[in-house]
Structure formats: structure tokens, C-alpha cells
Amino acid sequence: MTNPQPDDEAPRTDSSDTEVVSRARAVVPGGAQTGLRAQAYDCGDVAFESADGATLTTVEGEELTDYHLAFGPILLGHGHPEVDSAVRETIDRGVLYGAGTTELEAEVAERLADLLPSVEMVNFCNSGSEATYHAIRLARAHTGNEKLLKFEGCYHGWHDYVDVSVYPPAEALGDVDGGPERKPFAESDGMLSSAVENTVVVPFNNPEALREAMEIHGDELAGVILEPVLHSVGCLRPTDEFVAVLDAETSERDVPLIFDEVITAFRHAAGGMQSELGVSPDLTCVAKAMGNGYPVAAVGGRRELLAQAGGDNESGVVISGTYSGHPVGLSAAKATLDIVASEEVPELLADLGDRYRAGLRDLLDDHGIEGRVVGFRSIFSLQFGVTGEPRDYEDVAGLDEERFREFAQGMRDRGHFFTPNPYKRHHLSLAHGDEDLAAYLDDADEALMEM
Ligand SMILES: Cc1ncc(COP(=O)(O)O)c(C=O)c1O
Structure with a gap:
């Protein structure tokens, strides 16, 4: 007996990311290897073709600066x-x-x-x-x-x-x-x-x-x-x-x-x-x-x-x-x-992380948006609808999930990728630098304004 094939709605062609994702959905539960990865679809289809340094390229040729870094492993940049x-x-x-x-x-x-x-x-x-x-x-x-x-x-x-x-x-x-x-x-x-x-x-x-x-x-x-x-x-x-x-x-x-x-x-x-x-x-x-x-x-x-x-x-x-x-x-x-x-990789990245956090805090203030920027060294998160330094899970559980997804979508549209899961985090790598920081903050300014 031959293996069952995906049905007609999921043709086996590769010409666009939508097709890749629909093929995956036909044969992979949720269309991605884990539920958390599938959540990336909240900001549109995403099927990757390649990764280099701090840049991800989708099968459609879209280039995205990667702040997800596969949930953290990519410390030195993709393809070091x-x-x-x-x-x-x-x-x-x-x-x-x-x-x-x-x-x-x-x-x-x-x-x-x-x-x-x-x-x-x-x-x-x-x-x-x-x-x-x-x-x-x-x-x-x-x-x-x-x-x-x-x-x-x-x-x-x-x-x-x-x-x-x-x-x-x-x-x-x-x-x-x-x-x-x-x-x-x-x-x-x-x-x-x-x-x-x-x-x-x-x-x-x-x-x-x-x-x-x-x-x-x-x-x-x-x-x-x-x-x-x-x-x-x-x-x-x-x-x-x-x-x-x-x-x-x-x-x-x-x-x-x-x-x-x-x-x-x-x-x-x-x-x-x-x-x-x-x-x-x-x-x-x-x-x-x-x-x-x-x-x-x-x-x-x-x-x-x-x-x-x-x-x-x-x-x-x-x-x-x-x-x-x-x-x-x-x-x-x-x-x-x-x-x-x-x-001294952790030290270099900690300094960069401080600058991302400071920039984002200024933007929240400028736009009068209720929220906070949390993080440590090369990791940071933007959490809407909550303030103060969180100490435990309950301090995080009340955040505004919808607003974060809106922000993630706004940033994705401007070429910055991170998971739209509001409880997760941005990561930095050695491949990120001052230009990425400036572009991120400029685009975050616009995305927050739109919100
Ligand atoms: C702190 C921590 N421990 C354990 C794990 C599990 O690691 P893995 O996904 O490689 O099985 C993770 C994954 O995100 C994690 O963040």
C-alpha cells in the first residue's frame, strides 16, 4: 500500500510560502513542528528558505531581521x-x-x-x-x-x-x-x-x-x-x-x-x-x-x-x-x-540589549502607551497593559496579548521577525549591530504610532 497523499487542496508545489504552508498543514499537525512554531502564522504564513547572520529569508524572498533566533540557540548569528x-x-x-x-x-x-x-x-x-x-x-x-x-x-x-x-x-x-x-x-x-x-x-x-x-x-x-x-x-x-x-x-x-x-x-x-x-x-x-x-x-x-x-x-x-x-x-x-x-560574547550582547531596552522604553513613554520592557542582557520582551518589574508568573499573566500580536504584525510588516507569542522574548546575536538597532527602533516607533 502506498502512503496516503495530501488532498487536492494542498498541491505539492513550492512556488509560494502559502503553498508550502498549506502542504505542511495537510501532513503535519498544525502545519508546523510544534504548537509554538505554528503561532508564527498569527502574523501571516511563514516558510523559510535560508538564514544568514541576523537575516532570515522566506521562500518568497522576503528578508526579515531575526529577533527570534529559534527561541535562543543562535548566539553568534546564523551560519557562523x-x-x-x-x-x-x-x-x-x-x-x-x-x-x-x-x-x-x-x-x-x-x-x-x-x-x-x-x-x-x-x-x-x-x-x-x-x-x-x-x-x-x-x-x-x-x-x-x-x-x-x-x-x-x-x-x-x-x-x-x-x-x-x-x-x-x-x-x-x-x-x-x-x-x-x-x-x-x-x-x-x-x-x-x-x-x-x-x-x-x-x-x-x-x-x-x-x-x-x-x-x-x-x-x-x-x-x-x-x-x-x-x-x-x-x-x-x-x-x-x-x-x-x-x-x-x-x-x-x-x-x-x-x-x-x-x-x-x-x-x-x-x-x-x-x-x-x-x-x-x-x-x-x-x-x-x-x-x-x-x-x-x-x-x-x-x-x-x-x-x-x-x-x-x-x-x-x-x-x-x-x-x-x-x-x-x-x-x-x-x-x-x-x-x-x-x-566576551555575553558582555557585548548585554550592552546591545541595554540599548534596545532603553530605546523601547523611550518609545513607550513618547507614545504614552501602558506597558513595560523587561529583559536581561541579550534578551528582552515588550509587554503591554502591565507595568512595574515582574517578580512572578502572576505579574505576567495579565498582559494584553492582543496588543502584542498587533505590534508583532506591525513589525513583521516592516521586516522584523519575532514570535507573536506575547509571553516569549526577543534574542540578540553577535550578528546584530547598530544598524539593526536603529532600524528596529524607527520601525517600532511607526508600529506603536499605528496602534
Ligand atoms: C529553560 C528551558 N529548559 C528546557 C527547554 C527544553 O529544551 P528543548 O526544546 O531543546 O527540548 C527549553 C526550551 O525552550 C527551555 O527554554
Whole structure:
């Protein structure tokens, strides 16, 4: 039997982006590889042909300045020559061995251990979700406990262990029985209820709630996981008090602390946020900016925790994956990390980010529009209908979604691309510069005026 073909309404031709998208819609659920990617269609069809530096080109030949950067991995710009040529050299030698090791594995693991202060050993995988999955399994094996404490609004990947209370609806907000916790909200149908029930959800940046939740659940926790700067809903920066309580409570109670640095590591600081917050997590997850767009990720951490996966001790944690330590991702990581370590990339981008934020704030003031510009270093978000520095998910949940989509459409029409999802963020890369900044602010001025 032959495979079913798309119906007549989705002809297999490529002459315009609309046709590409309609072909995709016929055979791909939602017409894109994830629901979040499909949201780009809110600002019109978008099918990409190529990417170079800070520029995306659609199949129709439209050029867009890219502030999406694939949700953050593209740190050095699309098609960075040193990264791409490292990958090409690797491919010429051989792509996958699936037994023993390669010199690259040791080199990149050493590099991660050098850069990230808490990391002694490393296991590679291919996505941030895999990294958090492995970290939690290691933490569960180490403690013998099942419950995981996570914070409302943090995203740690798509798997059942963590896809809980990322964007909880209003009815899921509020304390459970007057206590410190929130009712865990399953983000997807089809999730294992025991995974959801074993998640203790606490509001971000609330030291008191954290302290109380640790008092209640400390003995039954496998770990505490968080994004050290919470970017899954724009940008929530942790307060000093929150960080101090997090550090004290996890270390005094001997509960493994897992830093999900999938967005923050190498983008915000070569040593991750752990190099600045004065906290030494037990486990760290990295991905995204580590490979400048190539699929590569890792879980790293204390020797005692990682060694459980060594296959030579009694606890025997299984970490597996046909493509783990893939030479393509690792050669991209090696080249990217070399550049990050030697060229002060996070610092350069932080300065550019400050100028985008300052410009946007001036524009909101000039136009008398209620809103705020939030962000950290190379990441920023414009949020309408809300003011003040947000501290937790509830401070973000009331933003004006429709107005943001209007702004995204206005900017898309003027050649600037970012996801119209109002909870997401703009990213900057080394390929962005003063000209992009000036063009962005001029066009934002017009787009805001139109609104
Ligand atoms: C903080 C954080 N952790 C984990 C993940 C999951 O990574 P991946 O999409 O590579 O599975 C993401 C993805 O956006 C993320 O932002």
C-alpha cells in the first residue's frame, strides 16, 4: 500500500510560502513542528528558505531581521563560518560511531567543566528536554525520592516530569488550602497523572512560600529545579533573597538543586548564571546557545551524581541515546564555546540589549502607551497593559496579548521577525549591530504610532 497523499487542496508545489504552508498543514499537525512554531502564522504564513547572520529569508524572498533566533540557540548569528566549518570537517571524517567514545566528547566535556563552576562530569544529549529528563532521573536515583519541586512559569521541556504549571490558567492560580503550593497544572493531555501529582509547584521569587514548601516536603523531594533567570514568560529575575533561601534550603536539607541553564548558559555568561549568583547547583542542564543552532545538550554536575550513570556501580542509572554525543553537535559546541570563552560574547550582547531596552522604553513613554520592557542582557520582551518589574508568573499573566500580536504584525510588516507569542522574548546575536538597532527602533516607533 502506498502512503496516503495530501488532498487536492494542498498541491505539492513550492512556488509560494502559502503553498508550502498549506502542504505542511495537510501532513503535519498544525502545519508546523510544534504548537509554538505554528503561532508564527498569527502574523501571516511563514516558510523559510535560508538564514544568514541576523537575516532570515522566506521562500518568497522576503528578508526579515531575526529577533527570534529559534527561541535562543543562535548566539553568534546564523551560519557562523567557524562553527559551520568545524561541522563540515567533522562530517568529512565520519558521522556516528555509537560505541566507545571520541576525542570530541572528552574535549567538550572538559570545556563545560572548565566554564561552569559546579560541573565536574558531563553526559551529552541532543535537547534541553533530554537534559532535564536525565538530571531528574539522576536526582531521583540519588535521593530515592520521587517528588520534584518546580516554580510556576518555568519551562523545562516537554516530558511528563516537568511540563507542569508553565502557563497555568487563572483557575489554577492561588494557593492550595492556604499553603505555600499551587495546584499542579498539566500542560498537555496525555500526561501521566502520577508525574503531575509528584510535582510540587511554588511561585517564583517567593522566599516565604519556598521555605514553607521545603518544610513540608523537604524529606520527600528528589530535587528542586528552576531557570535561574526565568525566561519562559519573558524575563523574571530572581531576587537576592529568593536565591539565598533557595541555596540555604536545598543545601541544609540535602535536596539536589538543578539549574536549568538551557537558555542562560553561554548567552548570559560564559559560566552560566551559577557563576554570578553565588550558588553551586548539584546538576546543571545546558543546550541552546551551546551549539549555535546545532542539536546538542548536556547534563553536568557533581561527580557523585553523574557517576551513577557510569554503568559500574550499584545504583545503575540508565542514560541512553543513539545520538548522544553526536559529533556534529559536539563539533559545533566546541567551536561555539571557544568563541564564547575568548571573545566576551555575553558582555557585548548585554550592552546591545541595554540599548534596545532603553530605546523601547523611550518609545513607550513618547507614545504614552501602558506597558513595560523587561529583559536581561541579550534578551528582552515588550509587554503591554502591565507595568512595574515582574517578580512572578502572576505579574505576567495579565498582559494584553492582543496588543502584542498587533505590534508583532506591525513589525513583521516592516521586516522584523519575532514570535507573536506575547509571553516569549526577543534574542540578540553577535550578528546584530547598530544598524539593526536603529532600524528596529524607527520601525517600532511607526508600529506603536499605528496602534
Ligand atoms: C529553560 C528551558 N529548559 C528546557 C527547554 C527544553 O529544551 P528543548 O526544546 O531543546 O527540548 C527549553 C526550551 O525552550 C527551555 O527554554
